[in-house]
Structures are given as structure tokens and as C-alpha cells.
Amino acid sequence: MTNAIQGLSWRTAWKIAWRDLHASWVKFIFVVVAVAVGVSALTGVRGFSAAFSNTLLQQARTIMAADVSARYFHENTDAELSQLQNLKQEGVRMTPVTETVSMASTVENPNPLLVSLKVVDPTQYPFYGTVQLDSGLPLAQILHDNTAVVSDEFLLRMHAHVGDTLKLGNSRFRIAGVVRSEPDRLSSTLGIGPRVLITQSALPATGLVQTGSRAEERMLFRLPPTANVDTVRKQIETILPDAQVTDFREANPALVDGLHRSTAMLSLVSLVTMVLSAIGVGMSMHAHLQQRMETIAIMKSLGARSGQVLRIYLLQTLFLGLLGGVLGVAAGTAMEHLFPAFLARLITLPVAAHMTWSPVLAGLLTGILTTLLFTLPPLLGIRGMRPLSILRRNVETAESGHSMWQALRQDRYQTAAAVVIVVGLAVIATTLTKSAMVGGWFAGSLVAVLLLLLGAASTLLWLLRRILGQSRRRFSLAVRQGLANLYRPGNQSAAVLTALGAGVMLIMCVYYVQHGIVRDLNLTAAPTTPNVFLVDISNGELPGVKHLLQGLPAVHGAVETVPVVAGSIVSIDGIPEEKLRLEHFPKRMLRSTSVTWSDAIPKGTKLQRGQWWKAGTADRDLAVSQHTAELLHLHLGSQVVFLAGDQQIVTKVVAFYRSDGQHAYARSRFVLPKLALAGLPVIWYGAFHADPARVGDVERSLFQEFPTVTVINVADVLEIVRKVVNQIATVIRFLAGFAMLAGIIILASSVAATRFRRIREVAILKSLGALRQHIVSVLTVEFLMLGSVAGTIGVLVALLLARILLHRLDVAFHLQWAASLVAIAGTALLAVITGWLASYRILQMKPLEVLREE
Numbered sequence: 001m002t003n004a005i006q007g008l009s010w011r012t013a014w015k016i017a018w019r020d021l022h023a024s025w026v027k028f029i030f031v032v033v034a035v036a037v038g039v040s041a042l043t044g045v046r047g048f049s050a051a052f053s054n055t056l057l058q059q060a061r062t063i064m065a066a067d068v069s070a071r072y073f074h075e076n077t078d079a080e081l082s083q084l085q086n087l088k089q090e091g092v093r094m095t096p097v098t099e100t101v102s103m104a105s106t107v108e109n110p111n112p113l114l115v116s117l118k119v120v121d122p123t124q125y126p127f128y129g130t131v132q133l134d135s136g137l138p139l140a141q142i143l144h145d146n147t148a149v150v151s152d153e154f155l156l157r158m159h160a161h162v163g164d165t166l167k168l169g170n171s172r173f174r175i176a177g178v179v180r181s182e183p184d185r186l187s188s189t190l191g192i193g194p195r196v197l198i199t200q201s202a203l204p205a206t207g208l209v210q211t212g213s214r215a216e217e218r219m220l221f222r223l224p225p226t227a228n229v230d231t232v233r234k235q236i237e238t239i240l241p242d243a244q245v246t247d248f249r250e251a252n253p254a255l256v257d258g259l260h261r262s263t264a265m266l267s268l269v270s271l272v273t274m275v276l277s278a279i280g281v282g283m284s285m286h287a288h289l290q291q292r293m294e295t296i297a298i299m300k301s302l303g304a305r306s307g308q309v310l311r312i313y314l315l316q317t318l319f320l321g322l323l324g325g326v327l328g329v330a331a332g333t334a335m336e337h338l339f340p341a342f343l344a345r346l347i348t349l350p351v352a353a354h355m356t357w358s359p360v361l362a363g364l365l366t367g368i369l370t371t372l373l374f375t376l377p378p379l380l381g382i383r384g385m386r387p388l389s390i391l392r393r394n395v396e397t398a399e400s401g402h403s404m405w406q407a408l409r410q411d412r413y414q415t416a417a418a419v420v421i422v423v424g425l426a427v428i429a430t431t432l433t434k435s436a437m438v439g440g441w442f443a444g445s446l447v448a449v450l451l452l453l454l455g456a457a458s459t460l461l462w463l464l465r466r467i468l469g470q471s472r473r474r475f476s477l478a479v480r481q482g483l484a485n486l487y488r489p490g491n492q493s494a495a496v497l498t499a500l501g502a503g504v505m506l507i508m509c510v511y512y513v514q515h516g517i518v519r520d521l522n523l524t525a526a527p528t529t530p531n532v533f534l535v536d537i538s539n540g541e542l543p544g545v546k547h548l549l550q551g552l553p554a555v556h557g558a559v560e561t562v563p564v565v566a567g568s569i570v571s572i573d574g575i576p577e578e579k580l581r582l583e584h585f586p587k588r589m590l591r592s593t594s595v596t597w598s599d600a601i602p603k604g605t606k607l608q609r610g611q612w613w614k615a616g617t618a619d620r621d622l623a624v625s626q627h628t629a630e631l632l633h634l635h636l637g638s639q640v641v642f643l644a645g646d647q648q649i650v651t652k653v654v655a656f657y658r659s660d661g662q663h664a665y666a667r668s669r670f671v672l673p674k675l676a677l678a679g680l681p682v683i684w685y686g687a688f689h690a691d692p693a694r695v696g697d698v699e700r701s702l703f704q705e706f707p708t709v710t711v712i713n714v715a716d717v718l719e720i721v722r723k724v725v726n727q728i729a730t731v732i733r734f735l736a737g738f739a740m741l742a743g744i745i746i747l748a749s750s751v752a753a754t755r756f757r758r759i760r761e762v763a764i765l766k767s768l769g770a771l772r773q774h775i776v777s778v779l780t781v782e783f784l785m786l787g788s789v790a791g792t793i794g795v796l797v798a799l800l801l802a803r804i805l806l807h808r809l810d811v812a813f814h815l816q817w818a819a820s821l822v823a824i825a826g827t828a829l830l831a832v833i834t835g836w837l838a839s840y841r842i843l844q845m846k847p848l849e850v851l852r853e854e
Helices: 002-006 010-023 025-064 078-089 152-158 200-206 229-239 253-291 293-301 306-342 357-384 387-391 404-410 412-433 436-470 477-487 493-524 542-550 626-632 692-705 715-757 759-767 772-808 817-844 847-851
Strands: 068-072 093-106 113-120 147-151 165-168 171-181 195-199 216-222 244-247 532-537 555-572 593-597 605-610 621-625 639-644 647-659 670-672 683-690 710-713
Touching: 010 306, 025 306, 025 357, 068 229, 078 093, 078 229, 093 152, 093 200, 113 152, 113 200, 147 152, 147 165, 152 171, 152 195, 152 692, 152 710, 165 195, 171 195, 171 200, 195 200, 229 244, 253 357, 253 493, 293 306, 306 357, 357 412, 412 436, 436 493, 436 772, 493 715, 493 772, 493 817, 532 542, 532 692, 542 555, 542 683, 542 692, 593 639, 621 626, 626 647, 647 670, 683 692, 692 710, 772 817
Parallel strands: 113 195, 147 171, 593 670, 621 647
Antiparallel strands: 068 216, 068 244, 093 113, 093 165, 093 216, 147 195, 165 171, 532 683, 532 710, 555 593, 555 639, 555 683, 605 647, 621 670, 639 647
16 A cells, blocks of 8 residues: 555546545535636626627727728828828728818808818718618718718708709709718717718819818728727828827727726626635635545555645646536536627627637636636645644644744745745736736735735734633623634634635625726716707807707706817917927817816816816916827926917916716817906807707707707717617626626635534534534524624725726726625625535534544
8 A cells, every 4th residue: 555655646646536526526516616607707708798899899980980080181192192002902991081161052042051061982981880861871872973962950041952952162963862860970070060961073173172271181991800900000190190090999988988997897807706716716625625634644644745645636626627617618608698688688789799719718727727726725735734743633722733924934835835826816817808017916906905804804803802702701602602613723714704805805896896887887878968069159149049948848958068269279388389299180280279168177077187276266277188188298287378369378287187078078178267268259069968859850949049050960879879888887787796696606605615614513512412502503603703704804995996996997986885784794694694504414413423533
């Protein structure tokens, strides 16, 4: 026997490991369940979220009508055209869109009207989405060189009809249809006047666009499926250095924020499920090795070396991790395909799940690796197990072992194991989030949090022992024994509390973060979010316009207004405008810009840096949109000089802000205090929410009372955005709920894994004459205290972490007292229920049956 053990091969080690697994397979259910649930959540959530993210990106492309857009104010040079032609050879499609203003009339009504002209190639435009016409026909079918499509507002103002002849510059066009919706309306210039669309090939004959014209050019690009957006975008920026280049990821702030936050939730849920499964595996395997200490001592007494014994349990661990991983991948893949069907009644976006190997392999490898990592310390602990001390432990009453800190200081292998775990977690987190920075921060933060939890648990146990020692007589016998079990010799209460607290912390952190994100999304996509904008309202018309709109039944919510003062930028930080070296910001936008005022942070706007001024200040402070500040290289304290009318305004940058793109101030770049613009000529823009189907009625009412006010209807586009954002919130709730459910299952298996430590204690109590009712009371107190303390610690740390994470996501944090108290009570109840479901059979066991095995 001794020779057999000394010559232990991998094959023999596997046989021993398999026999041990087969003999006590019930114990390993907890390990397999923990791994399977974690991997299934990881695989299912990542696979479904990838498909959902692709759907969101497709919606973002639709709102821009392209993958990339370049905005500029000049004709392309020969060199630019040549380089753009090279992009075409790489599979990039492109089409120009020209926007300008012009006077237009009809043969039937010669009185001219200022219109917003949009010139497109209907055979190419739009690359994504569709232009909706009242006839339901495709744009390319009715828009030709001798035809035009117009907005309903044009027909209303000109008293015209489809089929009339439109006079535009030197050309005439037949009005062939009415445009209801354009996919890129939010990306277009909110020009003055009704919309008129003609073809690019018909534009030269009109004579409207000449050298020096105020025409704005937008080049839309569609990339081949395999192209990298960032790479192509850099190529476009190199070809068109004076253009403002954006891609579909910047199409609409609300949609982009929703995509960013859903991706953040995906990463958080993935990491949480990974750590939760690791916690369950670590606790289960530690309990198993504690039960096998006598077997290990006997094997060592027969001559087995530590490395050989380690080989047996290493094979067990790998097998359990692989088994749980395979089951988890199968369940996760099934859930990935079931999620769209399950959510079909809640979301209308066409989310199609496709079998991809990356989430499957990531889930399987993560399951095996986390199982191995978190069982490494107890496996390495086999090295320090001395046969004599193990075999004599049942007759010794001294408290066993050292503290974790002493063990780490005295055993360099355990220290190395701790380092390996941290590095392994960083690698896994980096792989899941595709960010080395996030992986490093996650691993470091997790270590810090675990140390904090362990310190808090140890401190609470110490306080509990002191209180119990000083007030022992105030408690009943069952309570005293139940509380004393938390610090009995050889106990692992601090580790159990740390593990449970970490689980509660992660689950509640997911809840707090998703609650904050969903709350912010709901504010962004509220039913009264403006979907109709007004342009060119005079000071005298403003009160009447607001009064009229407030009385219309189709209008909901308040009417938002923003004052606009026309101006230009003279200099930035002392450098004249003509000498500024700017990239990707057309200088035309410096010479023709606008400023506005607001003494409070405008609705739909979030302060990014700096501080907003107080109402009534006479200082010439300046708040700049974050994107504009980056393009102009502004910083807090920068000096910007504006020319408005005949007055120079010297301002100092004190704040940067970001708009959600949904409100009246969405397109403002520069905001000053009200007094800084006092006395300057001003026009007003407005925004309000109207029933999408009744915008035409609102438009007619406004035209009758205020014929010079331009109505810009983006209800159809913004309704798409609102619905998508609401569905993002639904999916985030679902994914967070799924992760929390998976965490609860894993925590339950972790609590259940501690049952084996109580078997001998219950047997001894029974031998000493303890009644079953007394033992039930003792164990209930122990479970209840474990759950309550772990819940309290976990919730407190989760609140801290959620506050930090939401701040990073630019989302307001709101304390959830009710949810926190429910979480603490729920953890205590979970510990009691799970503990008893796993331990009730202990009461049925006879003392002799247990003690005979000792």
C-alpha cells in the first residue's frame, strides 16, 4: 500500500478522486450548482446582451442614416475627391447631402417663402432607415430631377397641393409628395422654413449654391461589415481636416447613453456572476477538504507526499469545474435564445440571438479558472496538514490554527496563492470587459472590499464575544450557544461572513446601479419629452405662442423656450479667430454661432465640470458644451471673446455641460448669465411634446396665429428614440434581476455547504442529552446571526460602491432605504431557510453513527 501511494500516477490519482466523488456526490452538488449557475448567467447574459447591443447600434445608425458623417462648408477639392475615391475602392459607400436656405414659390402662388432646402441622391440616401412619404412609396421612386417632395408645412403656408409647380432658383419642379419623416432629421440643421427635398443632379441648374454660399455639406458614409469604424473615421478626418466628423455612436445622446449604460450593466453583471460563483465554489470546496482531513492524514501516514495528495484533489476540482462549466454553458446558451421570446411582449426591437463561440468559451474557461483559483488556498493548505495534529484534533480543545493574517505571513505558498487569485481575477475581468484598466481596477477594488468585509466581520465577532462574555446571563441558553457557535474552536465564521457579505454586496450593488440607471433613463424618455421644435419666435410673439400651445389638447407638458443671440467668436485665450489652429471644427461655425442665457442648469443638461453661476450674477461667466470644449481645446478659465451685434463680450469659461439631446437647449453650445446678454437682439426657440399623430393640427393652429414661426416636427424620430430607451431600461431590469436571482442561488449553496461542520456538534449535543427543540433553537440563532450580520455589512459596502459606480456613469445616486432593509432581512431569512434545508437531516442522524466515524 505504501509503495502504491509513493508511486502515485495521474491515472491512479484520478481513480482515487473519482471514488471519492462517487462516494460523496451529494456534497459536490453545491460546487457544481455554484459553477453552473455562474457560467449560465455569464454565458446567457453576455450572449443576449451582445445581440441587444447590436440592435441598439443599428438604431443609432438609422438616426444618423449612415455609419459616419462629415459636416463642412466648402466644395471638395480635387485632392479630397481623389482620396475619397480610394475609400470607395475599400468598399466604403458615400453620398453627399447639401442643406441651405432659399426662397421658393409656386406658379399658383407667386409670393415667395423662405424654405429649408435639402439636396440628396435618392438612389443612395439614406443608407439606413427610410424617408417616409404620405403616399407610402420609396423616395427613389418619386424624387427625380424634375420633381420635389415638401413638408406638410410648405403646403399649408403656400396653400399648395401635390402636383403643383414649385419655383426654386432658376428651376421648376413638380411637387410629387409630402415628406413625413427623415431618419437623419436630428442630425440635420434645424433650418428656418419648411422642408423641400430635391436631387443632387438637379441642384446646379437652380443656381442656388455658388462660391461663398451658406450651404452646409454633409457626406454620409456606409462602411462594409468588416470595417473598423475608428480606423475609417481617422481616414476621413485626415482627408477632410476641416470637417466635423461624427459616427453612429454619437447619433443621439439619449440613445448613446442608453447603449453605454446597458454595456456597463453587462460588464457589471458578468463580473458579479463570476465572483459569486467563485465564492460558492471556494466555500464548498473548503468544507469538503475539512471533511477529508482524516483521509489526508491517513494517506500521509502511509507515505504519501503533499504533492501527490494535492494531485488527487486538483483533479477533483478540475472535473467539478469542467462539469459545472459544461452544464452552465448548455443552460446559458438555451437562455440566450429564450430571452428574446420571453421579452417579446416587453420589447419590440428585433433581437436575434445567434450562436457565437466567444461567450461559450469565455463562460467555460471562466468557470474552470475561477473554480481552480478559489480552491487554490484550501488545496495548498494540504501541504501544512500534519497527520499527528489532524488525528489528535478531536481530543484537543485548544483553538486551532492561526488567523488568516498569521497564515499568510508564515506560509509563502498561501501568499503566492493570494497573489495568483488577484492576478487571475484581473485577467478574467480584462477579458470580459475588454479593458485592462477596468480589469485592474476591478481586481484591486475586490481585494480592498474583501479585506474591508473580513475586517468588519472579525471586528463584529470580537464585539459579539465581548458582549456575550459580559452579559451572558441576560440571554437564554439556546441564544448563548447559538452565538457562541460563531466563534467556537476551528470555526470559519469570519470567512463565512465575508463570503456572504461579499455576495450580498455584489447583488445589492447590481440592484442599486440598475435602479439609478433605469431612473435616469425614464427621466430621459419621459412621455412629455419634447418632440416638436419651434424656430424664429420674436419677443412679442413668445407669450402668445406659449398661451396658444398650453390651450391645445394635443400638447402635453410645459413649453420649453431658449433665447438665442446671434454672434461670432472673435478670439480664444487671446488668439484671434483667423489664427486658431482647429481640427475637425469648421471655422465657418466660429464666424456664425449663437449664444444663449440661463441662470439655472437647463433641463436635460448635466454639469460635467466646474460650477454654474448663481441667478442674477453680473459676471460674464461661460458654460460650454463638453463636445465643443474638446474641439476648441477649451479649459476651465479659458477666455472666449464673442461679438454680438456691435458689442464685444469677454467671457471666462467656468463650466462644461452635456445635453441629452431631448430638450430645447440640446443644440446650444455656449450659455451665459442673463445679465451678460441684456439689451441684445434675441429670437426664441421653443420645444414641446405633442401627440405624434396630431402634430399637423398643432402646426395649423400655430400657422393661423403666428405665420412666421417655423415648426420642426421630429416626433417620429424622437418617438423611436423614446421607445428604444424605454426598452433599454426594461432589458437592464431583466438582466439585473437575472443576475440577482443567480446570486441568491449561489449564496444559498454557499450557506448549505457549511452543514458538514455541524454534524459532529449535533451528535455530541445529542449524546449529552440535548433535546431536538433545543438544537433547532441553537442552529436557528446561528443562521439568523450569520445572515443578519452578513446582510448588514454587504448592504453598507454596496451603497458605497454603487455611489462610486453611478458617479462614474454620470448618473445621480439615490439612497434606497426600503430596499436596503429588505435586503438585510432577506439575507437573514435566506440563511435560516437554506441552512435548515441543508441541515435538517442532521437531526435524524444517530450520535453513534457520527462519532463512530471520528
